[in-house]
Amino acid sequence: MNNSFGHSFVITTFGESHGVGLGVVVDGCPAGLELCEADIQRELDRRKPGQSRITTSRKEEDRVQVLSGIYQGRTLGTPIGMVIYNGDAKSDHYDDLKDLYRPGHADFTYDARFGFRDHRGGGRASNREAVGRVAGGAVAKALLETLLGTACLSWVEQVHQTKILVDPQTVTLEAIEANEVRCPDPKAASLMIEAILAAKAKGNSLGGKIGFVVKGLPAGLGAPVFDKLTADLAKALMSIPATRSVSFGLGEEATLLTGLEHNDLFVSKGNRIGTVTNRAGGVLGGMSNGEPLWGHVTFKPTATLLVDQDSVNRSGEALTFKAKGRHDPCVLPRAVPNVDAMVNLVLADHLLRFVSADLSRLKKALS
Ligand SMILES: Cc1cc2nc3c(=O)[nH]c(=O)nc-3n(C[C@H](O)[C@H](O)[C@H](O)COP(=O)(O)O)c2cc1C
Known part of the structure; x- marks a missing residue:
């Protein structure tokens, strides 16, 4: 079955x-990482429903209970089991x-695959499944912050016709969290x-569209050729419900540039090699190049x-219906913690794989 994600850091x-x-089971997290329930709860609180007038009115405390690990x-170093009980299911x-079969929902395709489904609130296709990802992502975030002092930052950059350009170098969590839509530009x-x-x-x-950035990654994260x-x-982000596309750096805009306009030129930046510009989005050959990793995810x-x-x-009978359930009129504000979680999970996984990819790093680890 396909409910697990990752190679070395698995949820x-x-x-x-x-x-x-x-809930979620996180397997592969190294022993000794400082982590408590409050660190996980903080991320879940950002995701929980009923936060504002522009999100679903379903009221869930989303209180995490850590069962193990x-x-x-x-x-x-043992599996970290976490559960979040539902409280306000109507x-x-x-x-x-x-x-x-509700248009735009997964009702028809779940039936086509399984022949039997929990129709209540979208069952497993619902974004409530993301509580597990966000709880697992909080563990990944703690690992990244401890080892590299960094983690993913994402924000809303477009809702329908309202679009802004956000500089991934300068965007801050404070600006993102300053309003209920999580767009760093107040206007x-x-x-x-x-x-x-x-x-x-x-x-x-x-x-609309969400932007994301991770600063301070070492060069060389990513495993050629299929696990770039x-x-x-892209796989992690496209597994979030309602996603339409994922892009890195200039994304589709790169198609409008010539090679001369697009290439990021290498320079020496003190103790590391870097690039003057970062149109590639911090990745070359499927591996991080030490510049900020940045990109976008779009949602329907x-x-x-x-x-x-x-x-x-x-049975194929035609009918007309009107939904009654509570819902998010725009998924973007609550998808921001999902994007953070999925990016952090991928990076934690690749960080662990990075350590074993080079003999000198292994020798250093064992010395
Ligand atoms: C943060 C978030 C909140 C969502 N809330 C709703 C919702 O309230 N109502 C709804 O119809 N879909 C919602 N969705 C999307 C559906 O879960 C999704 O569109 C549906 O399961 C069909 O899957 P697909 O869009 O990936 O094809 C949400 C998605 C995200 C990421």
Whole structure:
């Protein structure tokens, strides 16, 4: 089954939107990492529903319970088991939808694959599954911060027609968290919030784009050829529900430049080799080059709409329905912690693999 992710730092998530609970098992985290429940809870609090008028009104405390793998504030090197119980599932909202295929949702494809599904709140296709990723991502974040003093920072850069250019070099967590839409530009944030509220008032929804950056990575993270950093990041990020695309550096814009305009020229930067510009997004040949790793993830408009829509049921009968459940009119603000988590998980995995990729590093580790 396909509910695990990673090679050396592995997460397995479990749970459905309206089941008893959800969670994660993190395997491969080295022993001795300082970590407590509060570090994990902090990340879950950023993700939890019911935070503002532009997110779903489902109220979940999302209180994490650590079952194993952490003792006296440090990791044991054994599997870290974490569970988050569901508290505010209103499953009767979904009674009428049992046999219905909601447009833009995974109802039809889950039935096509499994023949049987938990229809309540989207089951496992729901973004509630992300509590496991975010809890696992918090462990990865602690590892990256301890070893490298860095972790992923992501923000909302576009909601529908409102777009800004954010400089990944200078963006800060304070600016991102200063408003409910998590856009570091306050003027653009107000326009985005207005647009989301206007769409919500009509029962409609909006999509957009998230930017991310990680500064301070060493050169050489990533495993050619199939597990390139870009390939693993793209897979990790595309596993977040509602994602449409992932790009690195200038992304598609690179197609409009000539090679002369696009190449980042190498220079000596004190004790390391770096590049003058960073159009590549900090990756060459699928490995980090020591410059900030940066890119974008795009998301579609939320599938749940509070207006009449035509569809069919399991038997192919045509019908019209209107959703009743609570939903995010725009998934972007709450997807920011998902992006952070998935990027941190990939980097933690590659950091552990990096250590064993070179004999001199291994000798040093064993000396
Ligand atoms: C943070 C976040 C919140 C989401 N909230 C909702 C929601 O409230 N309603 C909804 O229809 N979809 C929501 N989604 C998206 C659906 O889970 C997803 O679109 C659906 O399962 C179909 O999968 P796909 O879009 O990947 O094809 C959310 C996604 C994310 C990342």
